[in-house]
Amino acid sequence: MAGLSVDAFAAATLPFANYLPLSTFAVETVPSVRLEQEHGIPPEHLMVLSSEDLAGEGPDVSALVLASLGAPPVEQPLFLVRSGPLRDSMVAALAQLVHEAGWAGEDVGVTHLEELGGTVVFDLLGWAVPQESGATVVICDEPLFADGRRDGRFAAVGLRLSRGAGPLTVAGCGEGPPGAEAPAADHRFGGRGPCDSWLALHEALAAGRIGAGERVLLHARGPLREGWLLLEAADPAALRLTGSASPAPRTTG
Template identity: 55%
Template sequence: MAEMSPAAAPSTLSVTALAVSVCEHPDYRPAALFDEGHELRRLACGVAQQTGVPLATLSLLSRDDRTPDVSALALTALGPERRGEPLFLVRSGPLPDPHGALLARLVHESGWLGEDVGITHLDELGGTLVFDLLAWAVPAEFGATALICDDPLFAVAAPASARVAAAAVQVSRGPGPLRVLGCGEGAPAAGDATHRFSGRRPCDGWIALRDALADHRVADGERVLIHTRGTLREGWLLMEAADIAGLKLLSANAERESVIP
C-alpha cells in the first residue's frame, strides 16, 4: 500500500476511534507444571515438537482473574453504535490455540451483528500491515473495526516484563481524525513523520500512540508513524492527524466514552 495521492482521498481510510487494553503482568505458567493428561499439556507438547522449542522452556497463558480478556475489554469499550459493521480479528502468531473459537465467542458475547473475519499469520505486523487489507476490504458506505490482539497462548520462558494487549481500531472511508496515508513491510522512509511510535509487538505502537494522544502530544497537521520491528518481520503504518478533537479515545476498562478536548 503506497502513500495515497490527493486524487485518492474519497477512498482514503481514517481512524475514528481507538480503545486499547493492556495487562502488564499476565499469568504465564510453565507448561511442564500441567498434568500429563491435561489438554494444555498435550497441546504444549505438540507445539514443542512442531517448533523444536523444549517443553521445559514453554509457558502458557492462564485464562483467569489475574489475566483479564484484553480483547473483549477493548472491543466492548467501543460501544454498540457500530456493531453492524464488519469486524476483523487480527491474531499474532501461527501457534495452535485451544481458544481458536475466540472470534465466535467475541461476536456472541459482544452482540456483534456485522460480518466477522479472522486474520492470522501477520506475525508482528498485525497492527500495521492489516491496513493493506482494510484499504480494499472496508465497505465504501460505512466503516469497520480491526481488533488487533497480542495475547499469545504460548511464550518461551515468559519474561517478567511480558504483557498482553489488544487494540480496537475503528476506521471509516473518507476524511477523519487520523487519515491513513499508507503502510508497508520493511523499514519506513526516514523523516516522514513528526511522531514515531515503535515496538517489537503488534500493539506496542498503538499503546504508545494512545498514551501520546491522552497527553495531547499530537496536533492537527502532524504525521504519525507506527513502526514495528520484531524478530521475524518489520513494517510500518503512516497516518496524518487531521481532526484530533474528533477522535474517540476510549477507556478499555469502562463503558463511558472519552473524547479528547
C-alpha cells in the same frame, strides 16, 4: 488503503499469567533453536504459556476493547486480527467474541500475522472496509512465548474505521523497514509486538502530545520481519479515545 480513517481508538492490557520455563517441556515438543531464531529470546529466558491458562477470570483483552468502543452507529463488519495461535484450541475466539458482544454485522478473523498484525494488515483493510458502513477492527496480541527478563502483557487495540476524512488518516503502510516515511514523520512509535506502537500512540494522544496536521509513524520490528504504518493526525481532538493502555505487572507460573 486510500481514504481510510480512524474515528475511535480503544486500548486494553492484562498481565501475563501461568507462563512456564521452556525447560518444563520436552525438547522435541518446543525446539529451542527455532524459537530463538523466530522470537529472539535465548532458551534460558524463554517462557511458554501454560495450557492451564485458558479461561481466566473476566473478559479477555479483545472483549475489553470492543466493549470500550461500544456499539457502532450502523451495522458493520468486525475484523479480529490475532498475532498468533489461539490460547485454547477448543474455543473459537472470534465466535466467542461475536456471541458475547452481540455483534450484528459480519465477522472476519485474521491470524498468525505476528508483529505485522498492527501495520501490514492495513493492506487488507484498505480494500475490505465497506464504503457505506466502515468497520471495527480488534488487534489482539496474546503471546504464546515470552521473555522472562521483561515485564509483559496481553494487549489489544480497537479501531473504528471509516472511509473519507477523519481524525486519523491512514497515509500508507508496508512490510520491511520504513523508507522515506521515517523522516517525514513528526512522531515515531515502535515496538516488537503488533500492539506496542499503537499503545504508545494511545498514551501520546491521551496526553495531548499529537498536534493537528502532524504525521505519526508506527513501526513494528521482530527478529525476522518488520512493518510500518503512517498516519496523519488531521484532527486528533475529534478522535474518540477510550480505554487505558497502562501496562500491568506480569506474573508467571
